[in-house]
Amino acid sequence: DTEVTQTPKHLVMGMTNKKSLKCEQHMGHRxxxxxxxxxxxxxxxxxVYSYEKLSINxxxxxxxxxxxxxxxxxxxxxxxxxxxxxALYLCASSQTLxxxxxxxxxxxxxxxV
Amino acid sequence: AQSVxxxxxxxxxxxxxxxxxxxxxxxxxxxxxxxxxQHPNKGLQLLLKYTSAATLVKGINGFEAExxxxxTSFHLTKPSxxxxxxxxxxxxxxxxxTGTYKYIFGTGTRLKVLA
Numbered sequence: 001d002t003e004v005t006q007t008p009k010h011l012v013m014g015m016t017n018k019k020s021l022k023c024e025q026h027m028g029h030r031x032x033x034x035x036x037x038x039x040x041x042x043x044x045x046x047x048v049y050s051y052e053k054l055s056i057n058x059x060x061x062x063x064x065x066x067x068x069x070x071x072x073x074x075x076x077x078x079x080x081x082x083x084x085x086x087a088l089y090l091c092a093s094s095q096t097l098x099x100x101x102x103x104x105x106x107x108x109x110x111x112x113v
Numbered sequence: 114a115q116s117v118x119x120x121x122x123x124x125x126x127x128x129x130x131x132x133x134x135x136x137x138x139x140x141x142x143x144x145x146x147x148x149x150x151q152h153p154n155k156g157l158q159l160l161l162k163y164t165s166a167a168t169l170v171k172g173i174n175g176f177e178a179e180x181x182x183x184x185t186s187f188h189l190t191k192p193s194x195x196x197x198x199x200x201x202x203x204x205x206x207x208x209x210x211t212g213t214y215k216y217i218f219g220t221g222t223r224l225k226v227l228a
Contacts, residue, residue, distance in 0.1 A: 004156075006156075040221075041220075042203055042219065042220055043157070043218060045216070056215075088154070090156055090157065100162070100164055101147060101159055101162050102159075102216065103159070104149075104156040104157040104158070105156050106156035107154075107155070107156045109154065
């Protein structure tokens with residue numbers, strides 16, 4: 001298995017809702033990442049997990065809450081989002097915090113109404 | 114600090130003609146460089162990577178890139194464009210393992226392939 005699987009592919013949520021994005025990989029990778037990508041822009045790093053521990057939070061608002069329950073799974077919990085949070089959310093993984101290439105998932109397209 | 118510049122925001126080529134997407138980087142240490150492709154509403158797919166081995170790197174789908182340290186460039190080429198190559202392409206730089214692990218993305222080049 002050489003894939004990063006993200007679910008759901010599309011999500012529409014209201015500003016008072018609570019929802020979660022899920023990311024799963026079975027490649028034995030120990031580093032996992034959340035990126036946010038707005039239209040016609042490059043991805044922006046949000047969070048980095050290394051060996052299930054949060055390594056980096058790029059000053060992301062607390063309405064985004066990451067969780068890494070095990071080495072294969074990464075969640076992003078969403079609460080009280082704003083319309084400007086609408087974007088493509090990408091998950092990625094790599095063997096470790098190395099420079100030898102990430103594997104990206106296909107993303108979750110989030111719309112906040 | 115490292116940075117990457119994609120010199121063209123849009124490139125149009127005719128099907129069957131060569132593709133050249135330009136990328137220049139800045140790095141204090143030995144960089145690792147990557148090209149990713151993103152089709153509309155899709156994730157990013159790794160095309161190829163340079164990590165201090167051969168300077169001419171071959172990737173998937175007929176793409177290749179040459180690392181030129183003297184020019185601080187890592188341009189992406191393909192001899193003959195196909196309609197399916199139409200997508201957004203990102204050049205990425207990151208430093209050697211003893212440095213930061215963060216990807217630095219270029220702003221992207223949108224490739225259009227004309228029939």
